[in-house]
Amino acid sequence: MTSTESTIHTENKTSSAESPVIPAHLKRLVLTGFMGAGKSTIGRLLADRLNWNFLDLDAHLEARTGATIPQLFAEQGEARFRRLESTALASALGLSNTVLALGGGTPEDLTNRLLLEQTPGTFTIFLDAPFPTLFDRCMLQNIARPVLEDPAAAQLRFERRHPLYRRLANLTVATSNQTPGQTVDTLLTNAFRSQ
Numbered sequence: 001m002t003s004t005e006s007t008i009h010t011e012n013k014t015s016s017a018e019s020p021v022i023p024a025h026l027k028r029l030v031l032t033g034f035m036g037a038g039k040s041t042i043g044r045l046l047a048d049r050l051n052w053n054f055l056d057l058d059a060h061l062e063a064r065t066g067a068t069i070p071q072l073f074a075e076q077g078e079a080r081f082r083r084l085e086s087t088a089l090a091s092a093l094g095l096s097n098t099v100l101a102l103g104g105g106t107p108e109d110l111t112n113r114l115l116l117e118q119t120p121g122t123f124t125i126f127l128d129a130p131f132p133t134l135f136d137r138c139m140l141q142n143i144a145r146p147v148l149e150d151p152a153a154a155q156l157r158f159e160r161r162h163p164l165y166r167r168l169a170n171l172t173v174a175t176s177n178q179t180p181g182q183t184v185d186t187l188l189t190n191a192f193r194s195q
């Protein structure tokens with residue numbers, strides 16, 4: 001094990017069910033989208049179905065820094081959080097057979113988008129939904145998200161990010177009318193046919 005790998009805390013799935021086939025050249029699936037898109041929920045289900053590992057970038061960053069996301073925002077500011085997020089992403093992209101859930105703001109940074117686009121074997125999926133749906137979902141979750149404190153500013157972030165999510169993704173999936181399980185089924189049935 002390399003020193004980088006030793007710091008990474010993936011959730012290792014050991015499902016014995018037959019795994020769906022993913023093209024051999026794909027080493028990691030990356031889920032992107034705004035807060036509330038279902039990146040972590042769908043990511044865990046997808047990893048389970050593939051018998052791959054799951055890594056949540058926020059959790060990876062928290063494990064690397066020993067601080068929670070709200071602590072990092074409050075004590076070091078958003079700019080420092082974003083730099084830490086970039087280094088956590090670079091480290092996570094070294095993993096294979098992994099479903100990686102990004103933070104909602106990860107694709108805003110050009111370096112992060114280049115890393116995602118240029119790391120071989122990386123397939124990025126945008127989980128799309130309208131802002132009101134996402135905001136309502138977030139309000140029902142017990143997750144501390146500093147960037148949601150001001151709803152109007154959060155909507156502006158959504159509008160700024162939406163075209164970036166779309167452009168970055170190899171595939172966009174509309175999630176509003178689907179359960180997480182249905183989204184995973186849709187992905188596994190359609191996503192990799194042309195790969």
Ligand code: S3P
Pocket residue numbers: 033034035036039058069102103104105106144145146147
């Ligand atoms: C953020 C989203 C969060 C987390 C941080 C900032 C954002 O991740 O990275 O609170 O700027 O959209 P989730 O999308 O997993 O909630």
